[in-house]
Amino acid sequence: MTPQPALPDQPRQRLPRDAYVSDSWFETEQNTLFSNCWTFAGVTMDFAEPGDFRVIKAGVCSLIVIRNNTGELRAFHNQCRHRGTELLEGCGNAGKTIVCPYHNWVYGLDGALRGVPAQRACFADLDKKTTALFGASVGIFRNLVFVHPEPDQNFDDWLGDLHQVPWPHDLASADMQENPDDVTYEMNCNWKVFYENAVDGYHLAYLHKDTLGGPTHDKNLWEVFGQNMVWWSTEREGVKHRIPQFVENAARGSGLKTVQAADIPGYGGVYMLFPTTILTPNPWGFSISTMEPVNAGTTRLRVRNWSPKGWLTYTHRAADIPGYDKETGLIKSSHWTQHPLETGDFQTEDIWVCEKMQRALQSPRFKVGPLAKGAGGEAAIDFFQQTILNLMPQ
Ligand code: FES
Ligand SMILES: [Fe+2]
Numbered sequence: 001m002t003p004q005p006a007l008p009d010q011p012r013q014r015l016p017r018d019a020y021v022s023d024s025w026f027e028t029e030q031n032t033l034f035s036n037c038w039t040f041a042g043v044t045m046d047f048a049e050p051g052d053f054r055v056i057k058a059g060v061c062s063l064i065v066i067r068n069n070t071g072e073l074r075a076f077h078n079q080c081r082h083r084g085t086e087l088l089e090g091c092g093n094a095g096k097t098i099v100c101p102y103h104n105w106v107y108g109l110d111g112a113l114r115g116v117p118a119q120r121a122c123f124a125d126l127d128k129k130t131t132a133l134f135g136a137s138v139g140i141f142r143n144l145v146f147v148h149p150e151p152d153q154n155f156d157d158w159l160g161d162l163h164q165v166p167w168p169h170d171l172a173s174a175d176m177q178e179n180p181d182d183v184t185y186e187m188n189c190n191w192k193v194f195y196e197n198a199v200d201g202y203h204l205a206y207l208h209k210d211t212l213g214g215p216t217h218d219k220n221l222w223e224v225f226g227q228n229m230v231w232w233s234t235e236r237e238g239v240k241h242r243i244p245q246f247v248e249n250a251a252r253g254s255g256l257k258t259v260q261a262a263d264i265p266g267y268g269g270v271y272m273l274f275p276t277t278i279l280t281p282n283p284w285g286f287s288i289s290t291m292e293p294v295n296a297g298t299t300r301l302r303v304r305n306w307s308p309k310g311w312l313t314y315t316h317r318a319a320d321i322p323g324y325d326k327e328t329g330l331i332k333s334s335h336w337t338q339h340p341l342e343t344g345d346f347q348t349e350d351i352w353v354c355e356k357m358q359r360a361l362q363s364p365r366f367k368v369g370p371l372a373k374g375a376g377g378e379a380a381i382d383f384f385q386q387t388i389l390n391l392m393p394q
Pocket of ligand 2: 197198203204208350
């Protein structure tokens with residue numbers, strides 16, 4: 001692997017308090033940062049047939065990702081070239097063409113404008129050839145599909161050397177099965193508070209002492225791949241905390257591979273794909289979580305889970321997760337029925353502390369102290385914040 005930029009030696013808080021609480025910062029992020037990044041759009045199996053599509057929100061942009069008639073995945077802005085109406089909603093199969101519901105302009109699955117009702121009478125001068133849907137970019141990495149609102153974006157630049165990192169599961173394998181119950185958390189915190197918690201290696205041994213129980217800051221490692229980061233626990237032999245034991249047992253029982261890098265004797269991990277995608281191989285299989293910032297103080301986290309066939313009993317069912325609200329199907333702290341630290345669920349512990357951070361951020365006296373040094377400390381938080389600052393207008 002080519003050398004990656006190192007994490008900062010002396011990490012520090014770079015983002016101002018406004019970044020987490022202000023509506024105007026949120027709006028700028030939506031318009032600039034998220035409208036200029038790669039967003040998770042699904043897995044290749046979601047687009048099995050020509051016409052299969054998903055509509056994806058990328059900041060303020062609505063995008064269509066669709067399999068066309070020649071088998072390629074394409075992406076377009078979800079707006080009609082007539083008066084701009086949204087063309088598609090949700091996901092499904094569009095058939096052989098995309099038809100605008102407003103005045104029935106018809107587009108091919110390649111985005112080309114094919115038909116305009118009453119064209120001769122109403123649009124005598126219209127050149128259909130130059131009136132295709134606005135293009136966006138698509139990239140595929142290990143059956144994960146990503147979309148970017150700008151056309152002609154270089155996906156490999158964003159991936160960095162991620163192609164070379166060890167990878168635990170082949171999602172397209174016939175042995176893997178998606179859990180039908182996907183899970184959505186609604187968290188009362190800014191998306192960056194949740195991201196920073198996810199890359200904070202310093203808390204694992206403390207906040208999660210009764211669930212994950214480690215590893216300590218010296219036994220875990222964040223590595224940088226472009227804007228993205230991958231986490232490894234280096235605690236392999238003489239396992240003291242529970243994650244590796246789980247992984248080991250699960251691997252033995254299921255035939256799943258644990259992740260082992262050639263030069264890192266450890267377990268992966270967490271793959272943080274900037275800005276909103278979190279991939280976690282786990283003892284039960286594989287999870288893809290995507291953050292959807294709702295407003296400055298609210299973030300939805302959607303989780304899709306895969307398991308080896310026959311292992312679905314080991315996956316989370318939404319109704320079993322602390323905070324399940326049967327009215328909305330969302331997981332929310334307002335519906336916790338016991339103290340988060342008594343749930344035995346590390347995700348609940350994380351959400352609890354993220355919401356505590358967000359409440360503290362409301363105070364004008366809020367100030368962050370020193371950050372823990374090292375790749376297993378809090379250096380990854382500094383790296384993340386620097387990446388944000390590089391993308392925000394000055
Ligand atoms: S806005 Fe789509 S056909 Fe008129
Ligand atoms: Fe955590």
